[in-house]
Amino acid sequence: MNAEIIAVGSELLLGQIANTNAQFLSEKLAELGINVYFHTVVGDNAGRLEQAVRVAQARAELIIFTGGLGPTKDDLTKETIARLLGRELVIDEEALRSIEAYFARTNRTMTENNKKQALVLQGSTILKNEHGMAPGMAITLNSITYMLLPGPPKEMQPMFLKYGRPFLMEQLGRHERIESRVLRFFGIGESQLETDIEDLIDQQSNPTIAPLAGDGEVALRLTAKHHSEIEAKKLLDKAEQAILERVGRYFYGYNDETLFKKTVKMLKEKKKTIAAAESLTGGLFLTELTAIPGASQVVRGGVVCYANEVKEKVLHVPASVLTTDGAVSERCAQLLAENVRTLCHADIGISFTGVAGPDPLEGKPVGTVYIGISTPENETEVYALALPGQRDAIRIRTAKYGCSIILKKLAAAYEG
Amino acid sequence: MNAEIIAVGSELLLGQIANTNAQFLSEKLAELGINVYFHTVVGDNAGRLEQAVRVAQARAELIIFTGGLGPTKDDLTKETIARLLGRELVIDEEALRSIEAYFARTNRTMTENNKKQALVLQGSTILKNEHGMAPGMAITLNSITYMLLPGPPKEMQPMFLKYGRPFLMEQLGRHERIESRVLRFFGIGESQLETDIEDLIDQQSNPTIAPLAGDGEVALRLTAKHHSEIEAKKLLDKAEQAILERVGRYFYGYNDETLFKKTVKMLKEKKKTIAAAESLTGGLFLTELTAIPGASQVVRGGVVCYANEVKEKVLHVPASVLTTDGAVSERCAQLLAENVRTLCHADIGISFTGVAGPDPLEGKPVGTVYIGISTPENETEVYALALPGQRDAIRIRTAKYGCSIILKKLAAAYEG
Structure with a gap:
């Protein structure tokens, strides 16, 4: 499956922020074995967004959009795609209730334009937004899967991991779980660590072993795939054990430990x-x-x-x-x-x-x-x-x- | 002038790095009044790069490329563009001498493939690389300007500021200097500062005044344009004085001062x-x-x-x-x-x-x-x-x- 990531937002084209969403998604798609061949950034402009979508349709089977799902008139990702695909936008009742609840919880009055955020492409799978208001969505039409995600990374990332990724795995006919674990080391250089476990890195395909480095520390990210979560964890345990037999004396912790x-x-x-x-x-x-x-x-x-x-x-x-x-x-x-x-x-x-x-x-x-x-x-x-x-x-x-x-x-x- | 930035590099599509080059260039192009309408990221693949260039040719008058100028066989930006434009690649003697000098200075042996870095598009303007080996270049053909810059930000940024930007200003028929200055404040909130000088921000077009924020501090970036460097600085001085008359008691320093x-x-x-x-x-x-x-x-x-x-x-x-x-x-x-x-x-x-x-x-x-x-x-x-x-x-x-x-x-x- 070949993918393109389209980020929508004039703030990206003005250089106010970097497109870290594309980086995040690219890394996650690579783990799934999905090839990302293009990133595109386009502003909050319906004509140019339409143009970008047409270009992507000719070269990708999966198009992931980030941004443009908010309440303002500048947010036009859904509207543009609905028009291009000839689909209606309909109110998703659950999303609407959750938006109303969000306003109630934060003691603010909900203005009319916020309802726009509950509009979704008819027939799409809704990706719940547990960290904001605008829901995401995904739909496959004419052999192309379109996934729409919000722009703010703190909404987009958890939505993708919890709802977007499982949707894609379903599409890929995979019923695997992806489990990953980071092993952290101190007191050993990156090249030394890689040399010490070179054969493990080379032989290993499940889990994969990827070195990360920074600030005098080295870490290894192990990523295992298996339809059973328990088995995926066992695969991680086994690889971890093999690694720690070699370089265990430098190991100090897991994941976000410091x-x-x-x-x-x-x-x-x-x-x-x-x-x-x-x-x-x-x-x-x-x-x-x-x-x-x-x-x-x-x-x-x-x-x-x-x-x-x-x-x-x-x-x-x-x-x-x-x-x-x-x-x-x-x-x-x-x-x-x-x-x-x-x-x-x-x-x-x-x-x-x-x-x-x-x-x-x-x-x-x-x-x-x-x-x-x-x-x-x-x-x-x-x-x-x-x-x-x-x-x-x-x-x-x-x-x-x-x-x-x-x-x-x-x-x-x-x-x- | 409408621009597109094409970043070439598989590391971007794998999510190993974010496209900060596009952010940097977008900000600088906005200062010049050049509209950036698209960013594209493409991997180290001649066919897909060619495809991306064709798409950009149909919608941009300025195409800036970053990356793919290095010595390896994966570096194919120059080769692909030369083929598309029907231009020869020729050795630039000055670039070659500077590459040879670079190896001599760092006491390393220059391998044959490094010569590839001295190849440039025939008839192009060379943009000197003072922080690395591969020179950049720019050429205008059939009303489209192509600018090729190296991928590493520490080479790309100074090259663009010193050689790339003046080239573009020449193209735009502008013989202005761009001078900018950051004023740093502490003890005043961003919204308070903006309120206090709102009329100055609104009335001011040369220099422009843009607020920046972070970590309890606020800063203002003033950017002035004038054909004389002295006059540009005078414009900055005048705006600075007007600002400091209002909020001078919170001011503590310039530019990268902390x-x-x-x-x-x-x-x-x-x-x-x-x-x-x-x-x-x-x-x-x-x-x-x-x-x-x-x-x-x-x-x-x-x-x-x-x-x-x-x-x-x-x-x-x-x-x-x-x-x-x-x-x-x-x-x-x-x-x-x-x-x-x-x-x-x-x-x-x-x-x-x-x-x-x-x-x-x-x-x-x-x-x-x-x-x-x-x-x-x-x-x-x-x-x-x-x-x-x-x-x-x-x-x-x-x-x-x-x-x-x-x-x-x-x-x-x-x-x-």
Whole structure:
């Protein structure tokens, strides 16, 4: 099945927004094995939209429209397609009730033009809008399937996943479920990960294994198809197991998990509190942890010891250490971790000191980083890293390394 | 002049990237008064690209292509257009030399297929690529102008601005310069700003005034056209003056300035150091300041006093204040600002305490924020805010308010 995606909206042609809907749909259609051969963007203009539809009819078996389903007179996707297909637009009673309910719920008066949103192509399958008012719809005529989706991504995406995709799978004669799972890794590069599991990626067709990368992390998206949801999940489990046998020591979580969320979760689970002394990260580690609701149960706080005087006066790193070893040193990291822990009465103290750049510091190159971790039970450990990249990348990677060190500590030291 | 933008690249049809090139070009073409009526995306396939070009030829006077100029056999934009237009591809000697120089500079061996990148449409105007290897080109045949640009945005954007846009202006018979300037505001809402200068926006056609918004900030983009660069800048100056007469007290900077950059810059200028006590912001304020290279000259550091015990033990807020006034109080903000300043030996102490949510705290609603600012010269001031939005928005707005308070302080207290 060959598809074309037509986005309707003058805001796209004025460059006010990018066509992220086409990107989203293309990715999802690719998973279904549907070839997307063209994207078209056209403005809120009936004549040009009609022209775009005629061009698409000559080259696609599936045409997905996004946008132009709203209440204003500029919204004319349904009207144009109805005219082209010689179909009536009729009020869908369920959609109308849901629009009325939407206004009632938000305490607003429903104006007459909002009724227009309940109009649908006669004989089409309605795709419910659970995040807005305008319903979507799909209809097949003369061997071409037309699917109309709303423009706002927060309405379009859930509608497509819940109602649009199953409709297409039905059309394709597939009664499969698509289940996907993202495995997240830290501490291993993308190319290393791909090399380690190259044969798995190549041999595997169900589930497919696709690497994703960003910000010092790597992830793998596994996508399985099976008519039974349980079997699809079993396929994912099996592939996951094979992958983790190879690179499990770098694995930290699933789907939208982050290292920071995982760290807060594990600290809560182990009932441990944390404090941080941040030099090169300037507060980034604590900022990320405290961005998570409920972090206050485990995050005590800490000291941003950017200036050496703050390291000395607030965190009691002796001046002699700062002058002989330097601020960027194993010894300094050790003392910072120990002293911030006791100062803030935390169970775990962690410290970050290093060179974020752009210039070297104390004769140490950009990317030199020391992370100290202190607990009352064990001797303080210091990890020395040489990180690639520039200032921002070094800072965020340092903070993430901090999480991975804490996670290891929590798994090991407080086991059982 | 009516235009169509054709992006060539299978990665777009697979949903791996969004078509941000079309967005960028659409915005720039709109500034020139060129109507963009269609965007098309097509894969790396000669037949379908040819089809897309034929469709565009029937409806556009300007067709801009992005992508498909690289060295691989999948890159076939030039070849396809040459065939369609009946034009030869010829080696451009300057482009070839620049490609050879590029390889020499990066110490890599130039493979034979890279020569392909120096091929251009015979008789076309070459658009130099100063950020990559493949040159762009433009040619007008049978009343249609074809412009070919590379796919990577970091090559395409500067090429278009420096060479592509002047070519189009020449075509349009315009010998104008386009100058634009962004004015940045904080502390005023988008709708308030628009209301305050509505008549200016409406009356103004040169420069045009377009509002931009995001993250609690508002900006205005002024775009002026004039054949003389000096006159274009004068037009911008005049409009800017009219705007700032109305809303100048919210203005903080130009173009890619941020409140954090401006704060570091002004602290350096006034030779003042700063320390922060961060409760609800959890380190975000210091993280943003220290993200700026050279921040170490003025940022001493501070304390992330997330737990009340840290406020008490490290920053000496009496337990009585925490129990009677509460951590979220004017009195607490005052003491935090004063004590972090003295603890870190800074010229300015700033504090952030409040309720980021999701739940209320001490009976105070989400969005309640106190910011304290302490200097040795003046009595400590505390600003009470009630911020809208959720956790992340409240935290970043609080940090930005901190900047605006410091900027006001620096302008007032250390004047002259």
